[in-house]
Every structure is written in C-alpha cells, then in structure tokens.
Amino acid sequence: MMGEVLQKSWLDGALIDAHSRDDNEALIALYEQAGLASEKLGDEAGACFYFTHAYVFALEQGAPQAEQIKARLVGYGRDR
Amino acid sequence: MTIHSKPTTPSPSLEAVMRPVETARGLPNEHYIDEAVFAEESKAVLLNNWAGVGFGKDVPNAGDVKPIDFLGQPLLLTRDEDGLVRVFQNVCRHRGMILVDEAKNITGAIRCPYHSWCYSLAGELKATPHVGGPGNNAHDEIKRDDLGLLEVRSYVWRDVVFVNISGDAPEFEEYASDVMQRWKEFDQPLYHGGETSSFKLDVKTNWKLAVENYCESYHLPWIHPGLNSYSRLEDHYNIEEPGAYSGQGSFVYQQLKLNGSETFPDFKNLSEKWDTSAEYIAFFPNVLFGVHRDHAYAILLEPKAIDETVEHIELYYSQPLDESFQPLLETNAAFWKSVFEEDIFVVEGMQKGRRGGLFDGGKFSPVMDTPTHIFHHWVASHVNDLRTQKAEQE
Numbered sequence: 001m002m003g004e005v006l007q008k009s010w011l012d013g014a015l016i017d018a019h020s021r022d023d024n025e026a027l028i029a030l031y032e033q034a035g036l037a038s039e040k041l042g043d044e045a046g047a048c049f050y051f052t053h054a055y056v057f058a059l060e061q062g063a064p065q066a067e068q069i070k071a072r073l074v075g076y077g078r079d080r
Numbered sequence: 081m082t083i084h085s086k087p088t089t090p091s092p093s094l095e096a097v098m099r100p101v102e103t104a105r106g107l108p109n110e111h112y113i114d115e116a117v118f119a120e121e122s123k124a125v126l127l128n129n130w131a132g133v134g135f136g137k138d139v140p141n142a143g144d145v146k147p148i149d150f151l152g153q154p155l156l157l158t159r160d161e162d163g164l165v166r167v168f169q170n171v172c173r174h175r176g177m178i179l180v181d182e183a184k185n186i187t188g189a190i191r192c193p194y195h196s197w198c199y200s201l202a203g204e205l206k207a208t209p210h211v212g213g214p215g216n217n218a219h220d221e222i223k224r225d226d227l228g229l230l231e232v233r234s235y236v237w238r239d240v241v242f243v244n245i246s247g248d249a250p251e252f253e254e255y256a257s258d259v260m261q262r263w264k265e266f267d268q269p270l271y272h273g274g275e276t277s278s279f280k281l282d283v284k285t286n287w288k289l290a291v292e293n294y295c296e297s298y299h300l301p302w303i304h305p306g307l308n309s310y311s312r313l314e315d316h317y318n319i320e321e322p323g324a325y326s327g328q329g330s331f332v333y334q335q336l337k338l339n340g341s342e343t344f345p346d347f348k349n350l351s352e353k354w355d356t357s358a359e360y361i362a363f364f365p366n367v368l369f370g371v372h373r374d375h376a377y378a379i380l381l382e383p384k385a386i387d388e389t390v391e392h393i394e395l396y397y398s399q400p401l402d403e404s405f406q407p408l409l410e411t412n413a414a415f416w417k418s419v420f421e422e423d424i425f426v427v428e429g430m431q432k433g434r435r436g437g438l439f440d441g442g443k444f445s446p447v448m449d450t451p452t453h454i455f456h457h458w459v460a461s462h463v464n465d466l467r468t469q470k471a472e473q474e
Binding site: 004016019044045046047048049051053056057059061062063066073076079080 | 118189196210215216217218274
C-alpha cells in the first residue's frame with residue numbers, strides 16, 4: 001500500500017512538472033501509466049479519468065498510441 | 081476593432097455618390113470619421129462580400145494554423161493534411177473559448193485550452209473529455225457530428241485568402257469572374273519571394289483611402305516623381321469595371337535589371353502585350369493587385385480601426401528563385417516599398433481632411449478619377465442595399 005502511495009505521489013509530481021513544460025509526450029506516457037496503475041487496483045473510474053487525459057494529449061500530438069488508448073475507453077463504455 | 085451595432089445618428093445620403101461621375105460627389109465624411117456609419121458600411125462592404133484576410137503563404141505547411149482578427153471576428157486560418165487552406169471561426173463549440181492564440185503547427189488535433197475539446201484540422205470534433213462526467217467522454221446529447229468547428233466560406237486566389245463572413249455572397253468564382261478572365265494569362269503558379277519580399281506598413285487612414293489612391297494614375301507625377309523619367313502620366317490608362325474592380329495600367333513597364341542584364345524569369349506564355357504592360361487593380365473591397373511579366377504582388381488592407389490600416393504587402397515570382405536572385409529580390413522589394421511609402425502622407429492627409437466639416441465628398445475629374453468613382457459607387461451601392469434590406473425588415 002505504501003508503495004502505491006509513493007508511486008502516486010511521484011506520478012503527481014511528474015505530471016505537474018510535465019504540465020509546466022507543456023511536454024505532451026511525457027503527459028501521454030504519465031497519464032497512461034497512472035491509468036494502468038488505477039486499472040490494476042480495480043479503480044475503473046480513476047483509470048478512465050487518466051486514460052482520457054492520455055488520449056487527449058495523444059490526439060493533440062498526433063501520437064500513434066491515441067487510437068489504442070481510445071480503444072480502452074471505448075472498451076469501458078466511456079467513449080464512442 | 082469591433083463592429084458596433086446600429087448607427088445611432090442619421091446615415092448620410094449617398095444619392096450624390098450614385099450619380100454619373102460628371103456630377104457625382106465622393107463618399108460623405110462620415111464614412112471615414114463616424115464610427116456608427118463605418119460599422120454599417122463595414123457590414124455592407126467587408127462582411128457581406130469577399131474580403132481578403134490573409135495569405136496562403138502564412139500557412140505554408142500541413143498543420144499550420146494562424147489566428148486572424150478581422151473586424152473583431154476571430155478567425156483561424158488552417159492548412160489541413162491534404163494541403164487545403166480553410167478558415168474557421170477560432171472559437172470552441174463548447175464555451176466559446178478562443179482556440180488558438182498564436183501561429184503554430186498542429187501535429188495532431190486543435191485542443192481547446194479550456195476543457196480540452198479537440199478538433200481535427202478539417203474542423204471535426206474528435207474528443208469531448210469528461211463531457212458525460214469524469215472519465216465519461218460521450219453523452220447522447222453531445223453529437224460530435226453536429227459540433228464541428230464553424231467554417232467560414234473561403235477561397236484562395238493569387239495566394240490571397242478571401243472570406244465571405246455573411247455567407248451569402250455569390251460564389252467567389254462568379255464574384256471575381258471579370259478580373260479572373262482579364263488576368264487569365266497570369267493564372268499560373270506564384271512563388272513568394274521569401275522574407276525580404278514581405279513587408280507591412282501601418283498607416284493612419286481609413287482603408288478605403290488606400291484603395292482610392294491605388295486605383296488612379298492621376299497622382300503619379302506628383303507623388304511619385306521618380307516615375308516621370310520612364311513612365312509618364314500619358315503612358316497610363318484607366319481600368320474600369322463598374323461593380324467589380326477598377327485600377328490603372330501602364331504601357332511602358334520596364335523590367336528591373338541588375339548588372340545591366342540580370343532580370344527575373346517571366347511568367348510562361350504571356351501574350352506580347354505584357355512585354356511592356358503592367359496592370360494595377362483594386363479588387364473590391366480590400367485587396368490591391370499588381371501584375372507584370374516577371375513578378376506580381378498583392379496588398380491586403382487590414383482595417384484595424386476607422387482611421388488605422390495595416391497594408392500587408394507580398395511579392396511573388398514565376399518560379400522558385402535561388403540565392404543568386406537575392407540582390408534582385410531585395411532591390412525590387414525596396415523599390416515597391418519606397419513607392420508605397422510615398423503614398424502614406426497622401427492617404428493620411430486625406431483622412432485628416434475628412435474632418436473638414438464643409439467638405440462635400442470631393443469633386444471628381446470625369447477623365448482621371450473614374451476608377452475612384454467606380455469604387456465609391458460600389459461602396460455606396462452595397463450600403464444602400466443594406467439599408468433597403470433593413471427598411472424592409474422593419
């Protein structure tokens with residue numbers, strides 16, 4: 001549990017840092033990572049929140065993983 | 081600049097402008113100094129017709145976007161993945177936020193900086209994050225197909241991006257058919273001359289005065305005395321197409337030469353006429369064109385305020401020119417810049433003169449001022465049409 005708290009704290013810091021630099025590639029990777037971590041904990045709502053952000057930044061960037069992340073959201077019934 | 085609402089003062093009659101040139105007067109002073117009349121005129125003339133707002137060269141690569149403020153209208157000039165130039169309202173369909181605040185290249189989607197709704201370069205709404213609640217990006221009431229960016233009618237001609245804000249002007253190719261036909265021989269690729277072939281002039285005048293000065297040759301020997309040595313007043317002719325455009329032409333165009341012989345390459349397959357002719361046309365409302373056998377230019381008049389205009393000047397050539405042409409390119413740009421700068425005190429002086437309360441719009445020379453009267457008549461006709469429409473609605 002402590003490890004998860006530490007990881008979340010690190011992710012939050014990394015996300016704030018990536019936002020401050022407008023670093024889309026980092027934002028895509030970090031939000032996807034946060035989504036996967038929430039998914040692992042069985043937290044669908046949290047996972048889809050993070051996947052949504054990963055998807056938006058991937059779409060903005062034209063990053064190839066956009067479709068794959070969207071497919072996850074569609075799979076959860078969170079997008080069309 | 082923002083277009084205001086209805087005129088608050090009685091609009092001046094345009095009857096005298098509509099008369100034949102022999103007895104006509106120019107547009108009343110209010111069209112240059114009264115905000116309410118200017119707002120009415122701007123709607124009738126600039127928003128209801130095809131106005132120039134930018135250049136294709138401003139978005140040279142797929143994904144390039146450039147925000148434009150035209151009479152307070154927030155526009156977004158884009159070039160999509162297929163190379164097509166489009167113009168959208170630069171406004172998110174969600175909360176009306178401005179989408180793009182500086183020119184840049186979009187590699188994927190246009191993301192609204194407020195709630196991150198995302199649009200493709202073709203204007204399609206692609207993502208609506210959290211629109212159905214956190215992590216829920218869809219909702220039955222959010223129909224993405226109906227919520228794409230609002231596209232403004234646009235058309236690119238001679239690299240100028242024209243828009244019809246009102247959306248109900250005739251098709252551009254019909255609107256511009258006469259001038260397109262006149263210059264059919266020049267309907268061939270244009271290549272911008274690069275950084276030194278682009279400049280702008282900030283002028284304290286109403287945009288119409290720049291049109292009026294451009295379309296007549298009467299002023300040339302007085303304002304551009306340097307032309308007298310090779311291009312006299314009698315070497316010029318009026319270009320008159322009532323209801324569409326007007327301007328002037330010259331029979332004695334001489335190519336710029338450096339080191340005695342270096343010239344720009346000609347446009348292809350021009351008829352003999354163009355060996356020594358050049359034409360300068362004010363394409364109504366706000367774009368001034370010039371064509372010569374070896375180069376062309378476009379001047380876009382951006383109305384910043386009733387008495388402030390930015391003249392955006394871009395020079396084009398018949399083919400891409402390598403570094404060896406740089407001295408010629410710079411000399412040609414410097415020449416045109418000096419000519420257009422000579423006109424500044426005139427258009428600024430006429431603007432100040434419009435404060436003269438006894439000035440009656442001015443008396444035209446029936447011989448030398450016909451291109452100017454054609455422009456005034458065109459403006460007055462559109463303002464009268466708008467007034468008629470309003471009267472019928474009331």
